Amino acid sequence: MKRLLADRLVLATAVTVLLVSALFAGLRVLGA
Amino acid sequence: MQSSFLRGAVWLAIYLFFVLAPLLALLLGDLPRSRDFWTEFSAAIGYVGLALMGLQFGLTARFRFVTAPWGEDVIYHFHRNISLVALALVVAHPIIIFIVSPHMTWLLKFWEAPPAARWAAASTYSLIALVVLSLWRVKLRISYEWWHKTHIALALVAVLAGVVHMALWGFYLGDPFKRALWIGLAIFWVALFVYTRVVRPLFVLRKPYTVTEVRRERGASWTLVMKPDRHAGWRFKPGQFAWLSLWGGPFKLTQHPFSFSSSAAARDGTVEITIRELGDHTRRIREVPVGSRMYIDGPYGAFTSGCPSDMHVLIAGGVGITPMMSMLRTLADEGDKRPVVLIYGSADWESVTFREEIEAIKPRLNLKVVYVLSKPEAGWTGETGFVDAGIVQRHIPAPYAEHEYFICGPDVMMEAVEKSLASLGVPQSRYHSERYSFA
Numbered sequence: 001m002k003r004l005l006a007d008r009l010v011l012a013t014a015v016t017v018l019l020v021s022a023l024f025a026g027l028r029v030l031g032a
Numbered sequence: 033m034q035s036s037f038l039r040g041a042v043w044l045a046i047y048l049f050f051v052l053a054p055l056l057a058l059l060l061g062d063l064p065r066s067r068d069f070w071t072e073f074s075a076a077i078g079y080v081g082l083a084l085m086g087l088q089f090g091l092t093a094r095f096r097f098v099t100a101p102w103g104e105d106v107i108y109h110f111h112r113n114i115s116l117v118a119l120a121l122v123v124a125h126p127i128i129i130f131i132v133s134p135h136m137t138w139l140l141k142f143w144e145a146p147p148a149a150r151w152a153a154a155s156t157y158s159l160i161a162l163v164v165l166s167l168w169r170v171k172l173r174i175s176y177e178w179w180h181k182t183h184i185a186l187a188l189v190a191v192l193a194g195v196v197h198m199a200l201w202g203f204y205l206g207d208p209f210k211r212a213l214w215i216g217l218a219i220f221w222v223a224l225f226v227y228t229r230v231v232r233p234l235f236v237l238r239k240p241y242t243v244t245e246v247r248r249e250r251g252a253s254w255t256l257v258m259k260p261d262r263h264a265g266w267r268f269k270p271g272q273f274a275w276l277s278l279w280g281g282p283f284k285l286t287q288h289p290f291s292f293s294s295s296a297a298a299r300d301g302t303v304e305i306t307i308r309e310l311g312d313h314t315r316r317i318r319e320v321p322v323g324s325r326m327y328i329d330g331p332y333g334a335f336t337s338g339c340p341s342d343m344h345v346l347i348a349g350g351v352g353i354t355p356m357m358s359m360l361r362t363l364a365d366e367g368d369k370r371p372v373v374l375i376y377g378s379a380d381w382e383s384v385t386f387r388e389e390i391e392a393i394k395p396r397l398n399l400k401v402v403y404v405l406s407k408p409e410a411g412w413t414g415e416t417g418f419v420d421a422g423i424v425q426r427h428i429p430a431p432y433a434e435h436e437y438f439i440c441g442p443d444v445m446m447e448a449v450e451k452s453l454a455s456l457g458v459p460q461s462r463y464h465s466e467r468y469s470f471a
Contacts, residue, residue, distance in 0.1 A: 017084075021073055031066065
């Protein structure tokens with residue numbers, strides 16, 4: 001069960017870092 | 033289930049803070065002129081990829097507060113898979129730049145490119161090599177020790193070269209605060225490595241053990257009996273393991289995890305570790321001289337009994353009997369009379385490790401033993417084949433979901449047993465397993 005949770009954490013990390021990176025880029029472009 | 037979700041959420045939040053906070057800090061204060069969205073996105077994933085790589089040193093630093101909630105094998109499982117995320121980000125970083133600005137592809141000409149680009153190439157190629165060697169070590173017929181040494185070297189090169197690239201390119205690091213933050217992070221990552229390879233071994237060096245016996249066991253296995261040398265020893269829980277280097281001291285780069293096979297209730301600090309001759313390293317176990325000094329980094333592991341349950345079901349395959357023996361010996365020494373069922377898969381009767389001792393310990397426990405032989409001799413009337421749902425149903429009383437299960441053995445066996453237990457309605461929170469196939 002812990003391995004399954006670890007796999008989900010990896011996926012959650014990947015999705016989150018991509019979204020935050022996109023947010024970073026968006027803020028920069030919009031002049032933050 | 034809810035507590036696992038909460039625990040996962042908390043750990044994810046902490047991990048993501050260390051990954052993303054340094055990136056978001058770059059948005060503070062004075063900023064350089066902004067570029068197009070994709071170039072900025074590429075920069076962001078470059079920073080994040082580097083942070084993911086650096087934090088890998090923290091995941092493998094054997095911090096108990098990190099590993100205890102999960103078990104070391106789960107941490108290494110996460111370490112392995114998150115490296116693929118880091119690789120994807122690090123490789124995508126330049127690819128996006130080259131797509132957005134094709135004229136920048138001249139940076140791929142290593143000997144003509146500026147130093148910042150060369151360091152980026154060194155970092156990226158090292159990371160690619162690291163992942164390739166890890167995923168295909170066995171197919172490439174690379175010994176574990178050689179793989180491990182190159183793994184550490186490539187990891188250091190990938191991270192340090194990435195830091196140099198970041199510092200030299202410096203688009204976001206003009207502000208002294210931001211520069212200090214990221215350089216400080218890099219020093220922190222290296223410090224994690226130094227802690228694991230220098231500081232922690234110094235502590236282990238202070239508590240050596242002496243090998244007092246090298247005992248042959250059935251099934252091409254050997255038990256090392258070790259007594260603490262001028263210290264009281266330390267306690268461990270049954271089912272836990274330690275990192276050990278059979279030859280060389282605590283500073284040796286490559287160590288191997290071995291489960292304790294002795295009782296955790298032993299008062300004199302003596303520990304026993306039983307090792308099967310399986311590879312280049314373990315085939316020499318019989319040559320360990322009595323009287324030699326051993327350095328043990330432990331205990332670690334969340335694979336341990338002691339949970340409140342009506343019955344323990346121990347399912348072992350091959351050398352997976354080792355942590356189970358620790359559990360049985362400990363339960364016997366503690367006078368625990370709760371029912372225990374041991375289902376033990378082995379190739380044949382002669383290779384059943386601890387066969388005699390298991391029979392001897394039965395009177396001290398409420399123990400039922402089921403041997404499952406895949407290559408039984410003629411006349412064998414017991415279970416044959418491999419441990420499956422049928423064997424579990426025949427020898428374990430319902431309700432199956434009420435018992436606590438511990439599974440240790442070859443990966444194939446563990447996966448089959450886990451599927452069997454799931455098919456019997458045993459919730460995942462009720463069975464525990466530990467896997468140590470790193471590469």
